[in-house]
Amino acid sequence: MEEIMLALKNIQKDIDEQKSEIRKSADKVTERVTQNINKILDEKLTKLQVQQDQLKEKLDNQEKRIYFLEKQARQRNVVFFGIEEKESSYDNLQNNIYSFIKKYFSTDIELRDIQELRRVGKKGDRPRPIIATFSTLGIKINIMKQRGLLKDTQYYVKEDYPLQVLEKRRELQEQVKIEKEKGNNARIKYDKLIILKTNNKRSLPTSPENTTTAESQSKNNTNTQVYKKNRTQKPNKPIQRSNSMTEGVIKPSMLNFLVNKNINNTTTEQKDDTKETNI
Known part of the structure; x- marks a missing residue:
């Protein structure tokens, strides 16, 4: 009986160990599966994010294009306000606008220069504004420049x-x-x-001392510039031999040294002048 109980305990122990191993392996499998799923989801989310960014960029570009086209379409438009709404047809509206422009603006315009007209907004007690499209941008600019002529009237114009x-x-x-x-x-x-x-700051008056100092500085600067100019434009003087015995005779080697020295100085000054000119 004791042997049977011992065997049962060993079997129970083996079962518990197997359960523990199964749980550990199950946890590992679950962890791996979770990692793989997360990896796949991250890759898909990354692709979706890239696609979303691309779509957003395309949408922004499309909005910019639409804005540019709308701006170009309204470039030759002028909005007239306060003009009585008595027209019964498009021809009447066109003639009214033409007469209005001829009356209040000094603009050389023909009837064919009015490309399109339309009233905007809901019809009510007040006359609706009129959007006029002209054939050239110059006509629109001339009208906008002369909008001050409508100052004492009930009419006014604005940009579209x-x-x-x-x-x-x-x-x-x-x-x-x-x-x-x-x-x-x-x-x-x-x-x-x-x-x-x-800018409400006032310029302070200059005192006589400051004026004198400024004048002396300007004179010194002028003298310095003249000195430099004369120095750079100074011609090479020929070396003369002395006939006096006390001064001694100049040897050819010494003469070459002096000549080369003057040439080098002149070349250096010309380079400096070239640098100042380039600056």
Whole structure:
């Protein structure tokens, strides 16, 4: 009986060890499977991220192109405000705009120069604005330059901006008010804010001592420049022999040395002059 119990204990022990090994192997398998799944998911997510970045870049490029095309399409447009809405046809609207431009603007324009006209917005009590497209950019520029002629009237004209630019300009209006309260000259140019800061500092008067010092410095600088100029333009003087016995006779070797020295000095000064000219 004891042998049977001992055998059973050994069998139970073996079973427990096998269970432990199975659990360990199962954990290892689970860990490996998890690692492989995570690796596969990371690779797929990386590919998806790359594709998303590429699509985002393409979308940004498309938006830039659409913005550029819209900007180009509105480049020759002018928006007229306050013109009475009494036309019954497109021809009447075209004739009204033509007569309006001839009356208030000194612009050489023909009826064929008005390429397209349309009113925008919902019809109500107030006349809707008119967007006019002209055949050339020069006509639009001339009208915008003369918009001050409508100052004392109920009419006014504006640029035809894309929707993005209009939203940006509305946001910049608050900054313009803040800068003007600070005393700065601020204005909006298309979709950018331009700030011209005012300089209230006065230039201090110069004292006689400072004036005298400045004049003396300028004179010294002038003298130095003249000296340098004369030095650089100084011709090579020929070496003369002395007839006096006390001075001695100049040997040919010494004469060559003096000549070579003068030539080297002249070459060095010419190089310096060339460097100053290049600078």
